Amino acid sequence: MAYNCRVSASEVVLSAEGLAKRYGDREVVSDVSFALHRGEVFGFLGPNGAGKTTTIRMLVGLVKPSRGRVVIDGHDLGTDFEAAMRRVGCIVETPDLYKFLTGRENLEHFARMVGDGAAGRIDTLAALVHMDGRLDGLVRTYSLGMRQRVGIAQALLSDPAVLILDEPTNGLDPAGIREMRELVRRLAGEHGLAVFVSSHLLSEVEKMVDRIAIVHRGRTLAAGTLAELTDGGKRGLEDLFLELTGGETV
């Protein structure tokens, strides 16, 4: 394994171990393994169709792995779903909220599912994602950026250790992209979350992440810090990416 081991194993908050998913005789994900550490931003890179989305769906229990397992903060997702999911917040693909409810009603809805006084955190979280004072409009009237931020507030309701974001900058304008990047860095740096970010945009991820894994045709091909993977910056990440994925466009 090409993991960088400067952090101790006790700080691993999410580990994917040999994940595979087969639909009929088509294997979408063959062998995906990686570990997330507390306080880091982890980039999950791969061309379209590499198995990123299926992997993310396996990480959050939407899709059941054919092989392998996911352990979140010590809880096996397959056997201890509720305890494991209490430690994760996620946005899978688009931040789909209930459009006919207000932002606040959406947060209250999901807070009731979390319990544990999550409702009391709504205002703090709204301020964190700069949505304070705008929660009482119907989600139908929100811009994509606003939905994305309410989605993140929703993901943080259970006070998780891991935040999983699937293509979080997709569809955002340049200002929104920068804001998202800063928020992700802040959540990892100040709040100690492990943030998992999937993307097919190299340039986006480079500015945001501490470590990356490159996935191609359902397998993790390389994982490590940016410096390691690019020999201390001698090689471009793009070259590495193209080399590993056989020149397929991203």
Add this chain to the structure above:
Amino acid sequence: MRVMAGLIENEALKILRRKRFRIVLIVLAAILSLVVFAQDRQRRNQRRDNPTLDWRAGVEKRATELERRMNERRVPENFKRWMRYESGRLRYHLSKNLNPNEITGPIFTRAFAGVGSVLLIPLLVAVFGADLVSSEFAEGTITLLLTRPVSRWKVLLSKVVAMGLFTTLTLLAAFFLAWGISGVAFGWSGWGAPILTGFRLGGASPAAGFDLSGVRMVALWQDTFAAWGLAWFSALAVGSITLLLSVVFRSAAAAMGTMMATLVGGTILSRIASDWDGAKWFFVTNLPLPDYYAGLPTPFEGMTLAFSVWVLFGWALAALAAAFVLFTRRDVTA
């Protein structure tokens, strides 16, 4: 337990904010107003055309007419059975000097339990039941709903409870709207009036005659309570089957359309295919519990009230079991 209460609150909030229940109330009020208006008009016309006619003469004429027609060869068997039942019922009322055609708000309300549980109430239950699960898939909110620290079976259970809750509210609304609206035309009082119930055909063949052994006189409110209770049971069975369709289909329109086609198709089946008695195992055939309770002839031989209750119970249980298996095991992709 606290989480379950919260989940049910969530489901109720979504049903109310989607405005589905408002549609149910509006449709009920509109249809009841029309039916009451039409019936009131018919009653007025009869009085205008025959102001001096004594009710006994009218009932006598109707019974004789039925008896003449049920001996015609071309009339289908199930119609003949119904006519035999109806003429026997009318004759018994004549012998007891009770007017079977009298109408008051409470009598209308009792009758609506039977008429409504065949198609109208099941359709209304399908209106809010069909999108309980399918809309979460259609709108993409299923990914959030299933990635919270709540097991899938709990999420579905909260939807089952919400379905039961709103089915109950639909029945309560139907009852009070039926009474309230019919009362405007026919008067609201009369719950204590005695009515005759428990008529039964002796058997399928005309020779078996009319069975009066079960006939009894009860207060209207008692009969109404039993009839609406049975209508509620039918509606819950429909709600359970609708919920299964809602799990199977990703579009509420597909779930609702399938349920409507099944209800209409099943009603046609029980009216037309009276020779094939395998149709008695179909849930739609068993929905008019209030009618079977009153003793109206069943479309197929061998059906009784208890039989229908158990068939509906079996369907509901099987549908819920299938819904749970599908919902908890299914991979949520795209």
